[in-house]
Amino acid sequence: MDASFVKTAPIQQLLDRASGVNESGGDPRLKAIMRDVIESTMEVIVRHDVSESEFWLAMKYLADSSGEIGLIVPGIGLEHFLDLYLDAKDAEAGLTGGTPRTIEGPLYVEGAPLVEGNVNLSTDPDEGTQVLHMTGTVTGPDGEPVENAILHVWHANSKGWYSHFDPTSEQTPFNNRRRIKLGSDGRYAFHSKMPSGYSVPPQGATDQLMQALGRHGNRPAHVHFFIEAPGYRTLTTQINFGDDPFAADDFAFGTREGLLPVPSRQGDSAYIAFDFQLQRAGAAGGEEFSSRHRASAEPAAENA
Known part of the structure; x- marks a missing residue:
């Protein structure tokens, strides 16, 4: 699938909600940064066709590696x-x-x-x-x-x-x-x-x-x-x-x-x-x- 999938309306709406960009509270700078980080991660998943198992193995690696960050x-x-x-x-x-x-x-x-x-x-x-x-x-x-x-x-x-x-x-x-x-x-x-x-x-x-x-x-x-x-x-x-x-x-x-x-x-x-x-x-x-x-x-x- 092409990475342009991330630019479709449902995904963009999800990004807005997940990063809180339309909420009155919170830090505007953090919201903008988080939106970009999440969107970039989504694009990597699509571009490389990351499987669900690969994704959760990566999350486990991050959780286990905190002492060596x-x-x-x-x-x-x-x-x-x-x-x-x-x-x-x-x-x-x-x-x-x-x-x-x-x-x-x-x-x-x-x-x-x-x-x-x-x-x-x-x-x-x-x-x-x-x-x-x-x-x-x-x-x-x-x-x-x-x-x-x-x-x-x-x-x-x-x-x-x-x-x-x-x-x-x-x-x-x-x-x-x-x-x-x-x-x-x-x-x-x-x-x-x-x-x-x-x-x-x-x-x-x-x-x-x-x-x-x-x-x-x-x-x-x-x-x-x-x-x-x-x-x-x-x-x-x-x-x-x-x-x-x-x-x-x-x-x-x-x-x-x-x-x-x-x-x-x-x-x-x-x-x-x-x-x-x-x-x-x-x-x-x-x-x-x-x-x-x-x-x-x-x-x-x-x-x-």
């Missing part, structure tokens, strides 16, 4: 699409330059210790891995050092597990997680146990979907960042290690040009020098974080 969204490219969409909106508004944004991912935890100086992120031993040393400067669009910036940094351990989300429960709270308060020169420095890449949970919802699509669920080794500072747009980004075999084939589409430094590996240590450039906040703001739900934990005492 933070992996599925980047895995199907939607989180990267949001970055591309925001880039296009910035370009349309004449906002260019600065360090590229890229996906946040689902593994940030609020409440990491706020520290200064050359910071050790790793509170847990992680034997047999190198120590990563990372340094650089946070500047504004004219090259000026950004004062009073706070750099949030988090990454996995050498087994690919993040503290707070580690199923082995072996990591202490906020291992490999800190908020670093920068000085007037905008410089930062930290060291930590070298992270490794990881794969999505085997046989989990994301893995099932990736296998059904003929794709893998691997991420390269990487380090996440938020950078916030008064008068500047908050930056959400990450670096992927350019020498990782999955750097050019990240299942989550987090790899972007300009965010692929190659660590200089020397014996038991590896070094990355990476500078960040922020855009100034405009009249419409931009200093705030998105309202995404994030995990939280009680702030930990800094002893590293």
